Amino acid sequence: MRQPHKADAADIHRLISECPPLDLNSVYTYLLLSEYFGATCVLAGDNDTLLGFVSGYVPPERPDTLFVWQVAVHERARGQSLGRRMLQSLLQRPALAHIQYLETTVGPDNRASRAMFGGLARKLLAPVNEQPLFERHMFGEHAHEDEPLLRIGPFTSTSLP
Ligand SMILES: CC(C)(COP(=O)(O)OP(=O)(O)OC[C@H]1O[C@@H](n2cnc3c(N)ncnc32)[C@H](O)[C@@H]1OP(=O)(O)O)[C@@H](O)C(=O)NCCC(=O)NCCS
Numbered sequence: 001m002r003q004p005h006k007a008d009a010a011d012i013h014r015l016i017s018e019c020p021p022l023d024l025n026s027v028y029t030y031l032l033l034s035e036y037f038g039a040t041c042v043l044a045g046d047n048d049t050l051l052g053f054v055s056g057y058v059p060p061e062r063p064d065t066l067f068v069w070q071v072a073v074h075e076r077a078r079g080q081s082l083g084r085r086m087l088q089s090l091l092q093r094p095a096l097a098h099i100q101y102l103e104t105t106v107g108p109d110n111r112a113s114r115a116m117f118g119g120l121a122r123k124l125l126a127p128v129n130e131q132p133l134f135e136r137h138m139f140g141e142h143a144h145e146d147e148p149l150l151r152i153g154p155f156t157s158t159s160l161p
Contacts, residue, residue: 001042001043001044001052001085001086001089002042002043002045003038003039003041003042003043004033004034004038004041004042004043004053005034005035005038006031006034006035008030008034008043008050009027009030009031009033009034010027010030011050012030012033012034012043012050012053013025013026013027013030014050015050015051015052015053015072015074016030016053016070016072018074018075019072019073019074019075021107021110022070022072023070033055037055037056037057039093039095039096040055040056040057040058040066040090040096041053041054041055041056041090042054042086042089042090043086044073044077044082044085044086046077049074050074051073051074051076051077051082052071052072052073052074052077052082052083052086053070053071053072053086054068054070054071054072054083054086054087054090055068055069055070056068056069056090057069058096058099062101063098064098064099064100064101065099065100065101065102065103065153066090066091066096066099066101066102066103067102067103067104068087068102068103068104069104071083071086071087071104071113071116073086078112081119083112083113083116084116084119084120084123087102087116087117087120088120088123088160091124091157091160092157092160096157097157099157100153100154100155100156101151101152101153101154101155102117102120102151102152102153102155103149103150103151103152104117104149104150105133105134105147105148105149105150106147106148106150107145107146107147108145108146108148109145117150117152120152121152123160124152124153124155124160125155126152126153126154126155127152127153128150128151128152129150129151130148130149130150130151131148131149131151132146132148132149133147133148133149134146134147135147
């Protein structure tokens with residue numbers, strides 16, 4: 001697992017395209033994330049193959065919070081806790097040691113993602129709260145399910161094994 005670099009952006013774009021129901025953003029978005037937000041993103045690979053990616057950022061007005069944007073694990077690497085382990089590795093970075101909350105949005109029917117974040121919360125011994133954030137009608141003509149906010153915390157990264 002390592003921090004992404006701009007040279008990874010095209011491979012990240014391909015991985016996301018293979019991981020529905022994630023929204024596929026432009027390659028430019030993944031270039032931006034890799035170049036300017038690498039400290040809060042992580043990728044996982046096997047030799048030269050990209051198997052996992054997490055993007056996130058620290059909202060400027062809430063420096064104690066890591067917002068996780070997209071989590072993708074290639075189909076052939078699923079079921080090995082890679083998603084949770086990538087999230088843990090982010091929280092274990094010394095530069096993120098001050099983070100006490102993790103936020104993300106997860107569709108109500110995404111059982112794998114909910115189980116992954118629930119498992120992380122258990123490891124962190126932290127509560128999970130859920131509230132509406134981005135509702136179906138806010139996506140306009142682009143059909144999309146609700147994206148409620150999950151907030152995990154407070155925790156300290158020293159809770160991690
Ligand atoms: C969600 C995703 C990242 C999980 O990655 P993963 O590495 O396979 O997840 P894990 O192995 O850490 O599994 C996490 C938990 O989910 C459970 N799980 C995995 N697939 C599941 C499924 N289809 N239905 C229900 N639970 C599932 C696992 O049993 C595990 O539970 P446990 O910790 O109690 O054992 C992966 O399935 C994925 O990339 N999906 C497509 C993109 C996506 O939906 N991303 C998240 C958007 S918010």
